[in-house]
Amino acid sequence: MRKNSYRKVTLPFVFFLVALPATYATPSIQITSPANTTYSETGPILINVTSNETVDFFIRLNKRNITVANNTMNYTSYYYGSNGSHHFKIYANNSNGEAYDDVYFTINHSSVINVTTCGELASPNTTYVLQNNISSVPGGYGPCIILLEREPEVAEESCEDSILDLNGFTIDSDHTAIVGSCVNSQIINGNLYSYFYGVGIDIDGYKCHITNVSFDWPLIGVWAHYISDSLLETLEMNNVETGIYLDNFKNIMVKNTSINSRPIPQGVAVKVFGESAATLNIENTNATGFLGLWLGTNYVDIFLKNAKINTDDFITEELPGTTRIFTMHRLILHVTDGQGNGVPASVEIVDNGIFPRTDEERNQYTLKSNPTGRLFLATDENGTVDKWIAQKLKLITIRSPQVTEEYSFGNYTFIIRAGSSVNETGQINVDINSTLELNFTMPPLLPDCTITQLLDLNNDGSVSIQDAVFVLRKIVGLPVSSTGKKNCNALNLFAG
Secondary structure, eight states: OOOOOOOOOOOOOOOOOOOOOOOOOOOOEEEEESOSSEEOOSSOEEEEEEEEEEEEEEEEETTEEEEEEEEEEEEEEEEEOOSEEEEEEEEEEETTEEEEEEEEEEEOOOSOEEEOSSEEEOOSSOEEEEOSOEEOOTTOOSOSEEEOOOOSSOTTOSOTTOEEEOTTOEEEESSEEEEEEEESOEEEEEEEEEOSSOEEEEEEEESOEEEEEEEESOSEEEEEEEEEEEEEEEEEEEEESEEEEEEEEEEEEEESOEEEEOSSOOSEEEEEEEEEEEEEEEESOEEESOOOEEEEEEEEEEEEESOBOOOSSEEEOSOOEEEEEEEEEEEEEEEEOTTSOBOOOEEEEEOOOSSOOOOHHHHHTSSSOOTTSEEEEEOOTTSEEEEEEEEEEEEEEESSSOEEEEEEOOOEEEEEEETTTEEEEEEEOOOSSSEEEEEEEOOOOOOEEOHHHHHOTTOSSSOOHHHHHHHHHHHHTOOOOOOOOOSSEEEOTTOO
16 A cells, blocks of 8 residues: 655745835914913914925815915914903824814903904904004915904804904905904904905804905905805995905905906906805995906895996896896985974885785785885875885796896886875886985975864854854755865864
8 A cells, every 4th residue: 555655845935915005194284373371462373384294284274275385384363352261272284194282371451452463353342453564474375364253162252243353444455354254343444455366254143244444456355154144335446357246155245345457357246156045235326447247146136226336237147046236216206394394104115016015024025026016104203205116027937048137217206295185296217327306395284273273163263152153054055165174174073
């Protein structure tokens, strides 16, 4: 029987090299200032943040990240705040990931804060006053002034209910002059200059009031995100690409403003964008040299109140929806008596009836309607009625294909009533682009008759037997001749 034979085989030793992905640590940043301490001085606190590698530094405001310095290992700025606890938090990222650092500290002074440099404004219920012209770093990426918002961890950490008074001075910036959250706050009285591609004011918030500010050479004058119930008033915008850009907004008023394009027109005066219904009032505002409006929202009502803005040309986004543009004019009626005194009166104003007339509020929510189709108004103590009325509606339906319709609401008929029987009726031609002011003199209103006046049938100023003769002659059928009219109206049983 043959046994199995085995031969030992020695194989060469083989190394297998496996390529593993390289791992990189996320950046590391450190705040060296502010420190965890108490600050008593009224001047700004230095912000100094360093990174172990090149990053973009940014802060988080509301629904967006605001880059304050890019492609750098160091961020420096200034922090302006007043009495209370503060929390400074900053982020950084690059291709390796994201990092953050934060610090808590206290400020124990409370006063009007003088602003002398670019920086971050952090305290509520505070007035910040610019003391000189300031400028962000030439060629830098970050904004100059940052309005911080409230953080959940520290209730005092915000710039709410505050005033930024530019005090007649100028902020110039390569990037953005002012950015942040404007909540129950004001930005007033100054000048913003941008180097061709910058933004004047980039804000979010509500109940923000921007007034008496001039802009020169920004790419966008005011860029407002997620903003509502706010007023932009007495602004002068020169050499702008886009005057006002409203991104997801509700209830905005632009008033007493001029918007002028760059020498070669290529932009729009007003751009509206976002997937929400909104109302935009533009009053006593002129825009010159622009291509038209930019409409990119699902549903928006635009009320042009004595505003000169080109609505013949417009750019639309592919967002299904409807835009209504109402051209409005101001009507002022003065109602007086023969001596020039204001008369308490009611004024009824109705349009030409092109659409069914309902109450003013309902008209605002009906697609094809005139919001001022039927008005019932009362004069003030001076006998004056002051009201904006609609001349026409431009209805733009953004579908495929796009449809534009126009409707005119003139002429208007008005009825003025004073007392129980006095009235005056007329017509108003609203095919204008200005204020229509009309004066009406009503017949004098008579006082109520007293019983004595009523019984004085012969109008001799007294009640006597002669008045009884009038009654007897009337009863027996004898002729009774009139001796004049009463200078009173009806009967007041409670007078003497």
